[in-house]
Each structure stands twice: as structure tokens, then as C-alpha cells.
Amino acid sequence: MSSTRQLTAAHAADLTAALLDGGLPDDPEALVAFIAELEKLKSAACAVQADAAVAYDGARRSAEAAEGVSARRQGRGVASEIALARRESPHRGQTLLGLAKILHHEMPHTRARLADGTLSEFRAILLVRETACLSAEHRAFVDEELCADPAALEGVGTRRLVATAKKLAYEIDPAAVVRRARRAESERSVTVRPAPDTMSYVTGLLPMAQGVAVHTALCRDADALRAQGDSRSRGQLMADLLVSRITGVELVPDAPTPVPVTINLTMSDATLAGGLAPGLVDAEPIPAEVARHLAAQSLSAELATWFRQLYVDHTGRLVAMTSKQRVFPDGLADFLGARDLGICRTPWCDAPIRHSDHVTRVSDRGATTGDNGQGLCEACNHAKESPGWRQQVVDDLRHTIETVTPSGHRYRSTAPPPVGWREPRWINDRPGVYTLVA
Template sequence: MIDQMRLWEDVKCLAGAQQARLAVALDVQQRREQAAAGVPVEEQGAGVAAQIALARRESPARGSRLLGLAKALTGMPRTFAAFRSGRLNEWRVTLIVKETICLSVEDRAGVDEELAADTGTLDGAGDKSIIATVRAAAYRRDPASVAKRAARAVTERCVSLRPAPDTMTYLTALLPVTQGVAAYAALGKEADAARSAGDDRSRGQVMADTLVERITDTPGGISGVEIQLVMTDRTLLQADAEPARLPGYGTVPAPWARDIALTGGSSNFGTPAAGPAAVEELRLWVRRLYTAPGAGELVAIDSKARIFPAGLKRFLQIRDDTCRTPYCDAPIRHHDHITAWHNGGPTSAGNGQGLCEACNHTKETPGWTAKPIPGPRHTVATTTPTGHTYHSTAPPLPGTRTGSSQEHRLALARATP
């Protein structure tokens, strides 16, 4: 069994290497076809990474990284040979390319020759060891480029939010090391002081609560930003167990959703809350959303406007939840006409979809088409320049798996005045 596992690991590496080779060939072919069609040089290659992502059932962002990896490996033949033979897997090849991407083609090839990964020089090395080895080799080749890369990294500082299990989220800040250490030390100092004063929360809890309160400048961290929940009337009013959906996060347990909707999170399942003063300021709005019998499709809302009106935008946000491109779960940034408005496409729920910015731009490149497909729930068929078609169906709303008659859902929004 161990021998078989090693065999299949080698097969995986070989398959990954073949995918990389095909990705480069596709990019060359598509650029050639786009050039023949008169596409400007700076726009050639648009949409190739998105096609690779669809074929590999990956997100568009992941597709772009895979194409970049494949193109970089064309200048690193010994690393590519190690990948193809199974000495390096796709992740470790990615680490090598990431640490050499700032170099010129010639210097990257020099690092590739120095490493000689195809001879087994990296056999048994872990991720950190590989990173350290490649980083040192890259620095010897071109210290200025490595230093410039570090300086450029400062401009990429940002804050991101992604879901975590059990109705939690990861709020992540990418910061220069001095700022990150200073912020963490300040939170730790506050937590130590609170614990010394008798606070029964753990050190990590105090640090997390202090971070939220300082950012929002509000006790308990409750701000005026709307938090919308989609749930059945049974979940809200009859203590039903049907889970709810929090747009941008996903499925949440029914008790948690009721707690947020009815108390503003004051009970917080045993965790210290914001306090009565903060909760009393909350206001609750309830909007009824009607679904079609059986299928659970939201009832359409039509408009003749060129731009989706506010109510219809909210409708698309609730129905689609995240970007409708297959395998892409990025937040919705654009409200798109599936059949373009200038081609006669109406501004309606049936002809609308929520897309992230990157996917909307990709859809507008030459050779891409999309059209709505009749079905129980809203479905879009997207066809790429190579003629391959991919389908995307709107996710089911809470409670739509049951019931044969029309029923209404409740979108709940809460905010401070």
C-alpha cells in the first residue's frame, strides 16, 4: 500500500506538470488568435487564466496563479524536470517560483541551475528549508531586486476577511513587520492589564475584544454597518431548526441567527456582550422575500433602467450570495446583465447576476458569451472562447428543500441609528 501511495503521488506530479505545459501552450495559442483578431498587445492573453481555472475547477484567482507558475517554469527546466518526475510536488514548485519571481529570466535560470532540483538536492527538505535555500540563491544572484521586492511589499499592506468555522471569521491584516509587532504588543499589554485587574476572559479573548472596540470606537464593537440575515419565518418566529444564511459568510445555525435578529447578540451564547446600552440602540428591519412554489426561486423584479436599481441590487445580492462564476466565491462587486444591455438584455432579476470585478471584466473580453437557462433555480450558461460551456446555478435559500406551496422568507437587517 505504501508503494502504491508513492506511485500515485508521482502520477499526481506528472499530471500537474502536463497541466502546466498545456497552460503555456494555451496561452500562446490564445494570444496568437487574439493578435490575428486585432486585439491590442496590452490586452492579449485576457481570459486565458479564467479558462484554465474553469477547466481545473478552481477559482479565477487560483487559475491566474497556476498560469503564472506554468510560464515561470518554462525558464526553470531543472525545477520543471523535478516536478515532472515527482521529486517536487506542485506546492513546493510554487514556493520556488514565488521566491524567484522578482529576478530576471537569466537570473532565475541561474538559480534553477544552482539548485539542480532534478538531481535530488532538495529531497527530504521541508517547506521552510526550501524557501530559505531558494531565497539565499536569489539574493546572491540579484540583491537589488530582492531588496526592491521587500520595499514593494510594504505597498501591498491590506486587511481581509474570510469565513471561519462555527460562525466565526478571520480578520487578517498584512502589515510591515514593525507595525504588526507593535499592534500585537499593544493588544497583549491591554489584555495583561485587564487580567491583572480580575477580568475572567482569557488573554486571547481580551485581545480580540479590544481590537474590535478600538477599530469601531464603540463599546462591544457594534457599529452602524448593516448585518443582513436570510431565514425562514419558521426559524425566526417558531424556533425552527432550519439554518439561516448570512450574505458574504454562508450558512449559520438557527439559534445564532435568532439571537442576532432578536437581541442584537446580547446573549452571545455565554460570552460577555456589549451591554444593555449598546443593545438598546439597535433597530431591526424585516423585509419579506417571496419564493416560488417548490423550487424556492425568488420572485423576479423587473426594471427598464440601464443601471440596476437599489432594490434589484439587493435582490441579486441575496439570491446569488457570492460571485456566480463557477468555483469563484469572491464577494459580489458588480451587478451584471447576463445578456448585455446594448444587445437588448433587460434589467431584470432573470437577466441579472452578481459577479466579482475580475470575473465581470473577463466576461466582457472577446469570445466569451453568457445566457440564462430555464430551470428550477436561476441558472447561467457561460461559454469560453474555446467553445466549452459551464453552468452556474444560484444557491438554495434557507428552507427551500421543503414545501410545495409559496412561502415567504425574511431578510433581516440590523444597524445602529
């Protein structure tokens, strides 16, 4: 990006301060105009962020090449650094770095529309995604066709924009689009993630025909049960039928389908006895009454039920475990997963734990202990093995880890507090006298 002066983080900080310190316009029309300009500013900032990401990636690769790092390993960890700087997950960082490179090298018109505010970063990502199956030359054609003229994007909705990109891609290279569809079929999967109010989302990524067939069958059978007098709503019946057919448990009238479960539930003895402190299912807090109901329901149904109780010392810290092994044994790995609530310890990463990792590497005399252990996702574990990454435990009490990236920036991650733990709070009753209230 050409410029008359070199931009720095201080310039961005000054702009942020000016926005936060200034007052809003009084005129309603001026307020709308201000909102519109702020939207353009957000898009322009994303374009400059993309330029900075490409520049940093190039600088890191050049430096690592000079140090003798193999071409295959050069640039490893850059996406994770960008994610940390943008307070995003490593997966999102990889997406943003990929977007930046494509805008810089293959889709300059899309980058220009991002810079002038005609496109948002989200819409730019969609255009990049829909042209991913094309060659660089064909992608450049779609880029010019759609984004060379900023006026052509005025009033165009996201759905229409994506549909036009898909149509152009198919017209240019139908074989590539077909190959992409076949490859997508190989990525079919089922995932689960928490939802509000102790619910969960179970998502099946299926080919179109199979997805429609599943939904149609559930709709048909739910409507049949309602016609027979079942009082549940259509959505409730579809959900209960789905659980029943997948687990093999018989559908019960007017209630969620019971299932054989293992409750990986961490709750204090006070909660189990009738207190109000919440329980935890992995990282999700659930009300004490709901936790007790889960336990009672599984036991009364004579289902397989396990309870895991973690105890803390007088400071509220989980009791650590030690080992002389190079690899974390199952028990210690379970401890790390429970302490970190099943979520990767990298800041802003919400991925599930896949690896038990040494904070200080074994090659640097790091011990295989709870204090020197952390749960990481696969991407973050690989990223921290790149040249220039360092980690250390800076607070044993709350298990706070400091990560230093190759650029010298520092980020801290503190283990979540165990169930029932509270930060100590003191009230100054009178001069020199303090009372502990929590």
C-alpha cells in the same frame, strides 16, 4: 514537451478509470510504495497541465492575433478558462497560468523536478514567488542552483527550501529584494472571511514591525487584565481588546465586546417566530437560535439594526425585479446580491460580488432584469467580455446560467436556494399514488 505520441483527454480519463477500478495492494510495504508513486504521478500531472496551459495560451493568442485583436487584449480570459477546467477560482487560475509560463520560459529545472515528482506544485509555486523580483537571467541562475540536481532536494523541507531561495535572491540582487519589500508595504490591508461555527477571521496584512507591535501590545494588556482577575483566556482577551480599540466601544467584563452593527440577515418568518430553519448572513448559514440571538442582542443594546426579508413564490423562487435602465439600479443590484448570496456566480469562484452583470449582453438585446442579471467579481466580469465567451439562462425556475468558453466547453451555475427552500421529494405510496414529503 516532446513525446512519442500525442496525449489526449481520453488518455487521462483511461488512467483515472484504471486507478479507480483497480484494487489496492495487500502487502503493507506495497501500499506505502503505491502512495509514493501516486504522489509522483500527481506532480507529473501538474507539470503536464502547465505545459498544456502554455500551449493553450499560445494558441488562443495566435488565433486572436489573426482575428485582429489588439496585442493588449490577446489572451484575456485564458486564466479564467484554465480555472474552470481545473475547478478553481479565477485568482487561482491566474496563479497557475503564471506558474506555467515561468516554468516553461525561465525555470526549466524547476519544471523538471515537478515532472519527476521531486517537487510538488505547491513548492514550485513558492519558488516562483520567491524569485519574482529577479530578472529572467538571475531567476534562471537560482533555478539551476536549487533544482538542477534532483538529489539536492532530497529531505529538504518547504521552509528550508523557501529560505534558501530568499537567500540566493538577496545575494544576487539585494536592491530588487529591497524594492520588493517596499512594494509589499504598499499592499497592506485588512480582510475578513467566514470561519466555522458563526465565527470570522479578520486578517491584517502589515509590515513586520507593525504586526509585531500590534501583537505585543495585545499580549501585554491581556496579561495585565488576567493579573487583575479577569477570567477570560489570554486569546479571548486579546480578541476583545482588538475589537474594543478598533470600534471605540468600551470593553465589558467576561463577554465579547458588543458593537454597533447592521445585520444583513435573511431569514424566513418561521425562523424569526421560533422555527428551526437556518438564517443566512450573506452566504453563511447560521442556526435559527443564533440568528434570533443576533437580532435580540442588537435590539436590546439599542444599536443600529436593519432586517432584510426576502419572499419567495409558491415554487420557492425569489421574486424577480425589472428595470428599463442600462445599468442595474441600486435596488435591483441589491436583489442580485441577495439572490446570489454575495458570491460571484462563476463556478468555483468564491470572490465577493463587485459587479452587477447582464447574462445576455445589452448589445445583444439583453434586458436589465433580475432574470437576466447576475452578480460577478471584477475578474470574472472582465473575462466574459473576451472574444468567444457566451452565456445564457437555461433554467428560469432555479436561475441556472450556462457559460460557453472560447474552447467550446460548457459550465453551469445555479443560484443558491433561498432560505427554507427544499427540493421537492415524492414517495411512491402505492402504484400510481405519490405523496409530497418535502
